[in-house]
Amino acid sequence: MTHTSSDTETIARAVEGDEVAQRALYEAHYGGAFRLAYLLLQDTCDAEEVVQDAFVYLFRDLRRYDPERGSFWAWLRVALVSRCRNKRRRRRLSLVSLEALDAAGQVPADPAPASDPADALELRGTRRAVWDALQRVSPGAREALVLRFYEGLPYGEIAAALGCSADAARARVAHGKVQLRRLLSAPEEGVVGERGDVRPAKAG
């Protein structure tokens, strides 16, 4: 996402409290923010919620934005990645609760499964296999892979978004690729945990 001079003017007016400018900024970046959040979370409702929260957080005090440190999109991206991570943690906790209910024989009714865009896109062959494998790598690795290969970020910016060093960012991307390669060569193995261990996939 490029930073144009009109963006600069819009941001300057938005920082001063111009609501028209704030709305223009929000609508200009909403689509990109949603797509990134979706790729990180693979859920449209969660992605929408996270995007909303990120914008509210930034607009609460727009004066914190420093154009010297990067574009508005880069600033928004850091907030998005952080919120996606928090969302995943909360989801994991609620999954743990569901597992406890299941163990106690009190399984709540399953909601209707969300449609997979890969189905709509009719991804086939290798590309479909890669997409499926991406959903099974560890969340930390998927973050790094999305920022590197979807956003096309250099390691310095990946590090800023993930809150780590550039070397650590490079290591995470490499680690993600190792997981992907392992899953693609043995798809029956299941999901990959945060430490690269492969666990059996849950029976559908």
Add this chain to the structure above:
Amino acid sequence: MSEGHPGEAELARFGEGDKSAELEEHLRWCARCRSVVADYRWLGEEVGASLGAVAGTVGVPRPRWWAVQEQLSASERPQARRLRVPAVASVVLAFSLMLALSPVVGTAVAARTLPPEAMVAPVPFTTGISGGDGISLATPTPVISRDEATALPTPGFMLPPTAPKPGT
């Protein structure tokens, strides 16, 4: 390196620009590791293509600017409420203190204004309580001399003075 070959992670990092002279030398003569590095480069391209394809297809909901405005307004309201609460609490506290201290203050003022020549003798008075209403039936108190007053038992309270009758 195991059996003279680098590990998977090292080969994956090489594909990401993490080059070392030792690894470059190894890749010059090892076709197997060159193949793995090529795999990782291809994988990177495929990941980008897959993510791009899915992102381009996923339905983006309509932006809800009104929802952002609502949340921003809601986050400002509790701050205003937080400022009002201490102000109200301090007014209530000041009023309560005034009510609690007013009998003491009134008594102190009365003691200061009492003429030294006259002492007011406390006379037992009856209060009639009817339906919770306190009705004081205190009678006017006579003025007596200081010597007579010191002989009397010490009261637990002081009645307000009444004006002496003319000529006494």
